[in-house]
Amino acid sequence: MKKVSGSLFLLLTALIWGTAFVAQRSGMDYLGPISFQGIRALLGFFALLPVMLLQKKRQGAAFRMPGWRAVLGCGLVLGLASLLQQIGLTTTPAGKAGFISALYVVLVPVLGLFAGRKTNALTWLGVLLSLAGLCLLSSVGSLSLEAGELWVLGSAFLFALHILLIDRFAPGCDGIALSCLQFLVAGLTALPLGLALENPLPSQIWNARWAILYTGVLSCAVAYTFQIIGQQRTPPTLASLILSLESVFSAAAGALLLGEVMTGRELLGCALMLGAVLLSQLPGRRQAVSAVS
Numbered sequence: 001m002k003k004v005s006g007s008l009f010l011l012l013t014a015l016i017w018g019t020a021f022v023a024q025r026s027g028m029d030y031l032g033p034i035s036f037q038g039i040r041a042l043l044g045f046f047a048l049l050p051v052m053l054l055q056k057k058r059q060g061a062a063f064r065m066p067g068w069r070a071v072l073g074c075g076l077v078l079g080l081a082s083l084l085q086q087i088g089l090t091t092t093p094a095g096k097a098g099f100i101s102a103l104y105v106v107l108v109p110v111l112g113l114f115a116g117r118k119t120n121a122l123t124w125l126g127v128l129l130s131l132a133g134l135c136l137l138s139s140v141g142s143l144s145l146e147a148g149e150l151w152v153l154g155s156a157f158l159f160a161l162h163i164l165l166i167d168r169f170a171p172g173c174d175g176i177a178l179s180c181l182q183f184l185v186a187g188l189t190a191l192p193l194g195l196a197l198e199n200p201l202p203s204q205i206w207n208a209r210w211a212i213l214y215t216g217v218l219s220c221a222v223a224y225t226f227q228i229i230g231q232q233r234t235p236p237t238l239a240s241l242i243l244s245l246e247s248v249f250s251a252a253a254g255a256l257l258l259g260e261v262m263t264g265r266e267l268l269g270c271a272l273m274l275g276a277v278l279l280s281q282l283p284g285r286r287q288a289v290s291a292v293s
Contacts, residue, residue, distance in 0.1 A: 005233060006229070006230045006233025007230070007242060008230075009226045009227075009229050009230030009233070010226070010227065010230035010242040010243055011242055011245070012223075012226055013223045013226045013227045013230060013243060013246075014242060014243050014245040014246040014249060015245075015249050016218050016219055016222065016223040016226075017219060017223055017243075017246045017249075017250075018098060018245070018246040018247065018248065018249025018250040018252070018253060019249055019250070019253040019257075020214065020215050020218070020219035020223075021089065021094035021095075021097055021098050021250040021253065021254065022094050022250075022253045022254060022257045022258055023210075023211040023214040023215050023219070024036070024085075024086060024089050024094070024211070024215055025089050025093075025094050025258065026211050026258075027040075027208045027211030027212060027215065028086070028089065028090055028208075029207075029208070030204045030205075030207040030208040031198070031200055031204050031205065031208045032194060032197070032198035032200065033083070033086040033087045033089070033090055034083065034086075034087075034190055034193050034194035034197060034198055035190075035191070035194030035195070035198045035200040035205075036086060036194075036208065036211075036212070037079070037082050037083050037086045037186075037190045037194070038187050038188075038189075038190030038191030038192075038193070038194045039187070039191060039194075039205065039212055039216070040187075040212050040215045040216035040219075040220065041079060041082065041183045041184075041186040041187035041190060041191075041216070041220065042183070042184070042187030042188070042191060042216075043187075043212060043213070043216030043217060043220070043221075044183040044187075044216045044217070044219075044220025044221045044224075045180055045181075045183040045184040045187060047216065047217045047220065047221035047222075048176065048179060048180035048183065048220070048221045048224070048225070049180055051176055051180070051221070051225060052174075052176050052177045052180045052181075055174060055176050055177070056174075056177070059174075063174055063177075064172065064173045064174050064177075065173060065174065065177055066169060066172075066173035066174070066177055066178040066181060067169075067172075067173070069169075070165075070169035070172075070173060070178060071178070071181045071182060071184075071185060072185060073165050073169070074162060074165050074166060074169065074178060074182040074185075075181065075182035075183070075184065075185025075186050075189070076185060076186075076189060077158055077161055077162045077165060078158075078159075078162050078182050078183075078186050079185060079186030079187070079189045079190055080158055080189075081155045081158030081159045081161075081162055082155070082186065082190075083155075083190055084151050084152070084154045084155035084158065085097070085101060085151070085152055085155035087148075087151045088148045088149065088150070088151030088152035088153075088154075088155065089148070089152070090148060091146065091147065091148030092146075092148035092149055092151075092152055093254055093258070093260045093262075094250055094251075094253060094254035094258060094260060095250055095251035095252075095253075095254035095255060095260050095262060095270070096149070096251075096254075096262070096266065096270075097152045097250065098246060098247045098248075098249070098250025098251055098254070099133070099247045099250070099251065099269070099270045099273045099274070100149060100152045100153055100156060100273075101152055101155060101156050101159065101246075101247070101250075102156075102246065102247035102273060102274070103153070103156040103160075103273065103276075104156045104157075104159035104160040104163065105160075105243075106276050107156060107157055107160035108160045108163050108164065110160075111157075111160050111161060111164060112164065122279050125276075125279055128276075129272050129273070129275050129276035129279065132269075132272050133268075133269040133270065133271075133272035133273035133275075133276060136265050136266060136268050136269030136272065166178075175228045176224075176225060176228060179224045179225075179228070183220055183221075227243070230242075247270070247273070247274060248274065251270060
């Protein structure tokens with residue numbers, strides 16, 4: 001039952017992150033991408049702060065606060081990754097962005113090579129499949145992606161780097177505290193820039209309130225907490241497979257809520273990329289997983 005409950009927590013996490021792409025797109029009907037990202041990250045911090053304080057109270061002396069290197073490193077990388085994704089969503093459909101973002105699962109072992117980690121043959125096959133999928137997903141049917149798609153692809157690289165940072169720092173501290181404080185850094189990095197470049201009005205923030213609440217409270221605070229609980233109860237490979245369903249949920253939500261329609265070529269590209277994600281998570285290497293929305 002513990003394993004089943006962990007899988008359910010992870011499935012809810014994938015559902016929230018996948019549908020968050022729709023909220024991220026609709027929120028930019030009123031706000032610029034930098035302002036939106038800064039506000040939702042800070043909201044995620046304030047939503048997680050009571051959970052962190054309660055955790056600290058319950059654990060007492062056993063509570064381990066993350067160090068400043070962990071908070072700054074994870075917060076800056078996560079903030080930049082989320083910002084690139086948000087900018088890309090201004091022109092990239094939610095479903096397509098979800099599948100491109102899912103490449104972070106394949107990119108983790110590739111970037112891990114620079115840290116001396118070994119990668120098996122299935123992972124390299126996954127890389128080739130993901131490149132073929134990207135080719136089919138691109139607007140011109142080649143690897144020459146449009147600007148928005150390139151922004152989202154850049155975010156996938158940074159999300160992969162964020163996973164490696166989490167893998168490096170999380171074992172030495174409380175996971176909820178690290179999640180909470182990294183949102184503070186991400187928000188404080190983006191919001192001043194958004195205020196200076198986009199000059200958001202209070203009325204614009206109010207009009208985007210539901211998208212901000214969904215992505216800030218559910219996508220950031222709740223989903224991150226569910227991820228931590230789920231991964232505590234679920235083997236890493238199974239956890240990765242369940243979380244990879246985020247891309248499927250993003251495509252379904254884009255079609256149902258935004259009326260996005262994919263061509264047959266794009267659907268085949270999505271299928272190849274999902275296959276690449278699943279291949280990269282087959283047994284044979286140590287896993288590290290983290291959030292992308």
